[in-house]
Structures are given as C-alpha cells and as structure tokens.
Amino acid sequence: MSALVIIPTYNERENAEAIIRAVFALPEPFHVLIVDDGSPDGTAQIVRDLKSSEFGERLHLLERKGKLGLGTAYIAGFRWGLERGYAFFF
Incomplete structure (x- = not known):
C-alpha cells in the first residue's frame, strides 16, 4: 500500500512520539x-x-x-508524497 499520513508540527515535542x-x-x-516548521523545542x-531506532523507512521528516x-x-507534504509515488494521503 502506498498511503501516507501527513502530520504538520510546530513545538510538538510532548506529543510527537505518541501520535x-x-x-x-x-x-x-x-x-x-512529519512536516516540521523549524520547531525550537x-x-x-x-x-x-x-526513525533511526524503530520505524526506518516508514517514518519521514520534512524540515522547513x-x-x-x-x-x-x-x-x-502532498508534494513530497506525490514526488515519491504515494497514492493515498491522510
């Protein structure tokens, strides 16, 4: 399946791992x-x-x-996913 969940973040240190x-x-x-807008936290x-310890190629980070x-x-996030061939976005 080529489905991508896009999660924008800014200062979500307390919530990122759980989601x-x-x-x-x-x-x-x-x-x-994860599309992160330069979170200082x-x-x-x-x-x-x-990504490096558990989720490897299933977890991606786009830093802005x-x-x-x-x-x-x-x-x-949609552009990133389309460029990589994802068919479904959530």
Missing part, C-alpha cells in the same frame, strides 16, 4: 511524514531518533525553515 506510535499501531501499513530530533503555517505544511 507517531498511534499511527503505526493501526492495522494498515501507513507511512508517516526539538520535535525534529525526536522524529529522527524514532521557520513557522510557515498549517496550510503550506500540508501542501508541502
């Missing part, structure tokens, strides 16, 4: 893309750590410079 684990606990083999590092907004985060 990633919740998606991966679902019965469908979703991939997850270390959100991106948590995602990198989970600065807080660019929710709408543009989803657009960037």
Whole structure:
C-alpha cells in the first residue's frame, strides 16, 4: 500500500512520539511524514531518533525553515508524497 499520513508540527515535542506510535499501531501499513516548521523545542530530533531506532523507512521528516503555517505544511507534504509515488494521503 502506498498511503501516507501527513502530520504538520510546530513545538510538538510532548506529543510527537505518541501520535507517531498511534499511527503505526493501526492495522494498515501507513507511512508517516512529519512536516516540521523549524520547531525550537526539538520535535525534529525526536522524529529522527524514532526513525533511526524503530520505524526506518516508514517514518519521514520534512524540515522547513521557520513557522510557515498549517496550510503550506500540508501542501508541502502532498508534494513530497506525490514526488515519491504515494497514492493515498491522510
């Protein structure tokens, strides 16, 4: 299946791991893309750590410079997914 869950983040250090684990606990083999808007709280590092330690090729991180907004985060995520051949987006 080529389904991608797009999760925009900004300062979600306290929630990032829980939401990633919740998606991966679902019965469908979703991939997850975290679109982080330069969170100063270390959100991106948590995602990198989970990718390297547990979730490998199913977890992806797109880091953007600065807080660019929710709408543009989803657009960037859709573009990222389309460029990589994903067919379904959530």
